[in-house]
Amino acid sequence: MLLEVKNLHVEVEGKKILDGLTLSVEKGQVAAIMGPNGSGKSTLAYVLAGKPGYEVTEGEVLLDGENILEMGADERAAKGVFLAFQYPVEVPGVATMTFLRTALNAQRKTRGQGELSTPEFMKLVRETSAKLGISQEMLRRAVNVGFSGGEKKRNEILQMAVLQPRLAVLDETDSGLDIDALQIVAEGVNRLRSPERSMIVITHYQRLLNFIVPDVVHVLAKGKVVKSGGKELALELEAKGYAQFTGEAA
Amino acid sequence: MNADVRTMKTPAEQALSAAFAATRDTLPGKGAVAALRADAFATFETRGLPHRRVEEWKYTDLRALMRDLYPLAAPPDAAAKARAKDAGKLLAGIDCRRLVFADGAFVPEQSDLTPEQGLSIASLAEALAKGDAATAAQLGKTFPTDDVAVALNAALMGDGAVIRIAAGAEIKRPIHLVFAAGADKPSSSFIRSLIVVEKGAKATIIEDHESGAAQVNAALELVVGDEAQVDYFKLTQARALHVASLLATIGAKAQFRSFAFTRDSSVVRNQNFIRFTGEHAHGGIRGVSLLRGKEHVDTTLLIEHAAVHCESREQFRAVLDDESHSVFQGKIVVAPHAQKTDAKMMTRALLLSDEAEADNKPELEIFADDVVCGHGATAGALDPGLKFYLMSRGITDKEAEALLIQAFIGETVEEIAHEGIRAALMDAAVAWLGARK
Numbered sequence: 001m002l003l004e005v006k007n008l009h010v011e012v013e014g015k016k017i018l019d020g021l022t023l024s025v026e027k028g029q030v031a032a033i034m035g036p037n038g039s040g041k042s043t044l045a046y047v048l049a050g051k052p053g054y055e056v057t058e059g060e061v062l063l064d065g066e067n068i069l070e071m072g073a074d075e076r077a078a079k080g081v082f083l084a085f086q087y088p089v090e091v092p093g094v095a096t097m098t099f100l101r102t103a104l105n106a107q108r109k110t111r112g113q114g115e116l117s118t119p120e121f122m123k124l125v126r127e128t129s130a131k132l133g134i135s136q137e138m139l140r141r142a143v144n145v146g147f148s149g150g151e152k153k154r155n156e157i158l159q160m161a162v163l164q165p166r167l168a169v170l171d172e173t174d175s176g177l178d179i180d181a182l183q184i185v186a187e188g189v190n191r192l193r194s195p196e197r198s199m200i201v202i203t204h205y206q207r208l209l210n211f212i213v214p215d216v217v218h219v220l221a222k223g224k225v226v227k228s229g230g231k232e233l234a235l236e237l238e239a240k241g242y243a244q245f246t247g248e249a250a
Numbered sequence: 251m252n253a254d255v256r257t258m259k260t261p262a263e264q265a266l267s268a269a270f271a272a273t274r275d276t277l278p279g280k281g282a283v284a285a286l287r288a289d290a291f292a293t294f295e296t297r298g299l300p301h302r303r304v305e306e307w308k309y310t311d312l313r314a315l316m317r318d319l320y321p322l323a324a325p326p327d328a329a330a331k332a333r334a335k336d337a338g339k340l341l342a343g344i345d346c347r348r349l350v351f352a353d354g355a356f357v358p359e360q361s362d363l364t365p366e367q368g369l370s371i372a373s374l375a376e377a378l379a380k381g382d383a384a385t386a387a388q389l390g391k392t393f394p395t396d397d398v399a400v401a402l403n404a405a406l407m408g409d410g411a412v413i414r415i416a417a418g419a420e421i422k423r424p425i426h427l428v429f430a431a432g433a434d435k436p437s438s439s440f441i442r443s444l445i446v447v448e449k450g451a452k453a454t455i456i457e458d459h460e461s462g463a464a465q466v467n468a469a470l471e472l473v474v475g476d477e478a479q480v481d482y483f484k485l486t487q488a489r490a491l492h493v494a495s496l497l498a499t500i501g502a503k504a505q506f507r508s509f510a511f512t513r514d515s516s517v518v519r520n521q522n523f524i525r526f527t528g529e530h531a532h533g534g535i536r537g538v539s540l541l542r543g544k545e546h547v548d549t550t551l552l553i554e555h556a557a558v559h560c561e562s563r564e565q566f567r568a569v570l571d572d573e574s575h576s577v578f579q580g581k582i583v584v585a586p587h588a589q590k591t592d593a594k595m596m597t598r599a600l601l602l603s604d605e606a607e608a609d610n611k612p613e614l615e616i617f618a619d620d621v622v623c624g625h626g627a628t629a630g631a632l633d634p635g636l637k638f639y640l641m642s643r644g645i646t647d648k649e650a651e652a653l654l655i656q657a658f659i660g661e662t663v664e665e666i667a668h669e670g671i672r673a674a675l676m677d678a679a680v681a682w683l684g685a686r687k
Contacts, residue, residue: 049642052634077644087638093657099643102653142657159643166647 002027002198003048003167007223008059010040010047017043019223021058025167028195032209032234033202035244041202042086044220045171048200049083050076063167077103078110080166084156084173089160096155099143100125100162107163116184128161132188145187150181157188168192169200174208186211206238263298265319268404273322275410277283279378279386286390290404293396300398305439309577310519310548311607312399315489320465322406323353323437330432331357337430337460340485340678342637344670346424346456352432353407353464354439358536368419368451373410374442385412388444390529392471393497393523400495400523407442410468413455417475418450424454424481424668431462436490438465446473447480454481454668460486468494476501476528481668484520484537486512486677494517502528502557509666510537510566512547513682519548526560526588533562538675540660541574541606548577551595555588555621564595564625567662569655571686572605579611580625586617595625600632600658602651602686652683 003025010018013250017040027030035041047054048061050073059069068076091099092122105115116124129139132154144152153173160168170189189199189212201212209217210233219232219242226245227233259267268290299316300307306506307659310634326334334352349371350360356373363371366465377385411427429441432472447453457470466488474480486492492515500506509519524533539547549566568576599608610627632654640650666672 006316048653051638051642072647073638074640074644074646077642083642085639089635091636091639091654093655093660099640099653101639102649103643106646106649110644110646163643217492221632 001025002064004062006060006062008061009057010043011055011057012043012053013118014215017223018204021220021224023201023218023225025198025200029216030199030212030214032214032217032231033200033220034204034206034217034234034237036246037204039220040223041220042171045200045202047171048167048169049073049081074106075110077163077165079125081159081248082163082165082168084153084160084168084170084201086172086175088144088152088156090145090192092145095140096143097125097139100159103159105164112135124162125158129158132158132161133184134158149176150178153177153185154188157185161192163190165197167198167200171202172204173201174203174205182208183184183211198211201237206234208233218247260299262316262319266294266402269319269322273406273420277406278375280381282386283378283389287405290390293337293401294398294405297398301543304577306397306550307579308460309579310546312493312502315517315546318438320438322408323355323433323439323464324353326352326357327430327433331360333434334428334430334432335360336622338428338458339424341456341458341674344424344674346426346543348426348428348543349411350413351409351427351429351441353437353532354429354441354466355678356411358683366421368416369421370414372412374407374412374444377412382412385444388446388471388473389442392473392499393444393495393525395523397495397521397523399519399521400469400497403440403442403467406440406467408440408468410441411442411445413445415445415447415451415453417450419448419451421451422454424456424671426456426458429457429461429466429468431457431460431464433464436463436465438467439667441466441468441469443468444599445470447475447478449475450477451475452479454483456483456485456671457490458483458485459492459494461492462492463490465490466492466494468492470494470496472496472498474498474500474506475505477503480507482506482508483671484508484510485514486510486518486520488515488518491517493522496520496524498520498522498524499527500524500531501651502530504528504531505535506531507667508536510539510549511678512537513540513678515545515547517546519550521550521552523552524547524554524659525611526555526557526562529557529559531557533560533666534565535556535562536565536662536665538566538662538679539568539576540659540679541568541576542571542686543574544572545574546577549579550577551580551591553580553582555582555584555593558588560588561592562594564593564597565662565665566597567659568599569602570608571602571660572601573603573605575607575609576607578627579613581613581615582623582625584614584616584618584623588618589620591618591621591623593621593623597627598658599629600655601629602632607662652686655683656680
């Protein structure tokens with residue numbers, strides 16, 4: 001088991017968001033997490049990545065058996081946790097290439113590895129960015145500044161490809177994408193599927209799961225997992241909606 | 251209690267008066283120059299050192315900050331000159347024409363006086379002693395002001411650079427004016443430079459102060475002629491009171507770009523008086539200040555658009571740590587006839603500590619009706635969302651902050667056209683960041 005989330009309770013500014021969430025993700029597994037707005041999907045993503053301001057009042061999160069809740073976001077990243085943001089942040093003044101390089105070398109340093117040589121790094125970035133339709137010009141630009149919604153999402157996948165995480169959390173990667181952009185992003189994600197890498201694909205809609213086909217689907221409602229099943233569960237949700245889990249009429 | 255505060259001179263004011271009385275007969279220049287000194291001194295006598303109730307000096311109370319006047323610097327001896335030799339290292343990697351001043355006095359033997367077509371260099375003291383008519387005629391005329399710091403400079407000016415760049419001349423190497431502290435005990439100097447860039451000439455001028463523990467009052471009169479292109483840098487590192495005034499006019503179709511870089515300085519006031527006198531000129535007036543401890547850096551601009559169709563961009567950034575204090579006062583005045591003026595001023599302060607303080611006071615005074623003018627000011631801490639984004643990629647807390655601060659500075663430094671200077675200033679900023687606790 002790569003990830004074990006046990007009875008996780010999380011509050012944000014005194015408000016309970018996750019209420020005893022339990023979830024396991026096997027090594028190499030792609031798990032979809034679906035749920036209505038406000039069910040705690042993004043909170044789960046942020047808590048896994050270590051965003052400040054999320055108070056864990058109970059429970060634990062084990063990555064390969066190790067509790068990561070006391071670690072800073074940077075340490076978790078070095079351990080192989082990656083979050084593809086729903087709203088990637090613009091970082092004025094920091095060139096994308098510099099950012100990628102700084103991040104990769106920081107992780108390697110934390111892991112006690114040497115820096116990647118410049119030719120190796122350039123090759124890795126060039127190949128990956130070409131497949132994602134990210135131009136050299138974009139790589140020279142400041143991170144996400146002036147990027148379209150689709151470009152920002154592709155940039156997230158580029159970072160994931162460069163950083164090679166063990167656990168990738170994709171938070172609503174489909175939001176704001178048209179079908180062509182969605183396909184490019186999904187292909188980028190699929191290329192990164194590996195027996196050594198687990199993914200949590202968070203989405204509100206089933207559409208993304210046509211492109212990134214999950215091994216399992218978990219339904220999140222009111223801060224906990226209320227149902228789990230195979231990929232067909234996503235289709236069922238698409239047809240019936242989330243009302244059965246929220247107790248409200250859709 | 252209704253005491254006339256002017257009758258109560260502070261020790262510094264008394265010392266300034268005494269210094270003028272003791273040196274007025276020996277300071278260089280006779281006739282018109284002596285009259286200029288006397289008039290300027292009278293301005294100081296009437297007004298005293300500016301204090302917080304003087305609007306332009308509200309945030310930099312010179313009367314409170316200047317507790318005393320250090321003795322006027324003696325001419326540098328061999329030891330002082332030797333100490334000056336190491337100054338200005340920030341630009342060591344750049345091929346410049348280096349002109350060295352120790353304790354405000356020109357040191358010809360350390361200066362590069364290789365002749366160059368269209369370039370004339372003299373020391374102010376020498377020019378005034380010789381009775382150079384052109385210098386005497388220009389002094390104090392570039393941008394007349396009753397500012398007391400400028401008046402004190404005029405009254406007590408000892409030496410400085412007098413540079414004339416002939417019409418059409420293109421000076422390839424940057425002219426690096428190095429103002430170093432040489433004396434091993436506290437001293438004060440009043441430096442006045444005069445630079446005239448004639449029509450169509452091009453030059454890069456760097457005014458580089460490493461004042462150490464010396465009090466410095468520096469003023470530069472800069473005439474940017476029609477169609478001239480001037481890049482001007484003011485680099486400051488000063489561990490005692492440092493007040494510098496730029497008095498500039500910009501002619502028609504001229505391009506003027508300035509950049510002020512201040513770090514590791516205790517109390518600095520950089521005031522810029524800039525007037526656009528000819529149409530279709532462009533001015534880019536920028537700067538970055540890095541502050542920590544209890545440092546105080548004041549940037550005060552008075553930009554006068556006195557001609558049609560000129561464009562100016564004012565862009566300043568300050569990074570403040572600990573209990574430091576930055577001041578930005580930017581005033582843009584558009585004269586009634588200066589139609590089609592396009593002026594944009596932006597100042598941003600990055601506060602790295604809750605104790606730091608940034609005062610921003612942008613002002614527009616527009617008397618023309620067909621202009622585009624705007625200003626903006628922000629002050630805030632590092633964006634936690636940005637920091638988390640970087641950290642979520644594995645970048646450590648400290649590295650993430652450094653990267654974001656560097657980016658904040660970089661956005662302004664990137665505007666510097668000269669690649670070597672741009673890189674040198676960025677390196678200096680990174681070194682400053684590296685020294686952060």
